[in-house]
Amino acid sequence: MNSQQKVAIVTGASQGIGAGLVKAFRDRNYHVIANSRSIRPSSDAGVIAVPGDIADHATAERIVAEALSRFGRIDTLVNNAGTFTAKPFTAFTAEDYASNLAVNLTGFFHITQLAIAEMEKQGSGHVVSVTTSLTDHAIDGVPSVLASLTKGGLNAATKSLAIEYAKRGxxxxxxxxxVIKTPMHAPETHGFLSALHPVGRMGEIDDIVNAVLYLDAAGFVTGEILHVDGGQSAGH
Structure with a gap:
């Protein structure tokens, strides 16, 4: 175990942005703890896969325990796991509500609380969450109340935590x-989704990965909500 080599936790790590983040952190010589419900073991000894539902407190405990037992530290937590349900407000079911809150908020709460406790002992660490620009700029034809409710909560929590821990490293x-071009968006939707952005295209996975890496390296930046949205939050 090299206790000086940095360690990142990535949730929602099996595909799309999460898989891109795992690769990017490994390319920068981080050890990575990768979580999702469907994550498979990695042939890379520097990547430890921890399967499980991030909304389950026991999953969060296993992730942190693996990071500490295998690598001795936690430097970065990326809260990437998330769910998005696009329905008219009055069509949401109790199950929709519960599942969105479980993944987007409860999952964030459990793993972030445990990770920050360890970071505080080290005197250093970084938490970055992936939210959505729909919280700032609602779009006609894209019903997004549960996304705004949950991911907007993460934006608010980001600023609150940044101030609470600013003097603790x-x-x-x-x-x-x-909207990012990931497997969750079928190719036939790409034309409609591209038109939602002033730049006229969807984002790429690397756009988000590079933003996370920038924030991870930017020691004077905290409490920032970095929009990577093709101008969407600026207006139309």
Missing amino acids: VRVNAVSPG
Whole structure:
């Protein structure tokens, strides 16, 4: 175990942005703890896969325990796991509400609380959450109340935590994407989704990965909600 080599936790790590983040952190010589419900073991000894539902407190405990037992520290937590349900407000079910809160808020709460406790002992660390620009700029035709309720809560929590831990060496930021070209968006939707952005295209996974890496390296930046949304939050 090299206790000087940095360690990142990435949730929602099995595909899309999460998988891109795992690769990017490994390329920068971080050890990585990768979590999702469907995560598979990695052939890379520097990546420890921890399967499980991030909304379950026991999953968060296992993730942190693996980071500490295998690598001895936690430097970065990326709260990437999330769910998005697009329905008219009155069509949401109790199950929709519960599942969105479980993944987007409860999952954030458990893993962030445990990770910050360890970062505070080290006197350093960084938490970054992936939210959405829909919290700042609602779009006609894209019903997003549960996303705004939950991811907007993460934006608010980001600023609150940034101030609470500013003098303790722990930074807290968020990346607020527009629509990113990931497997969750079928190719036939790309034309409609591209038109939602002033730049006329969807974002790429690397756009979000690079934003997370910037924030991770930017020691004087905390409490920032970094919009990576093709101008979406600026207006139309």
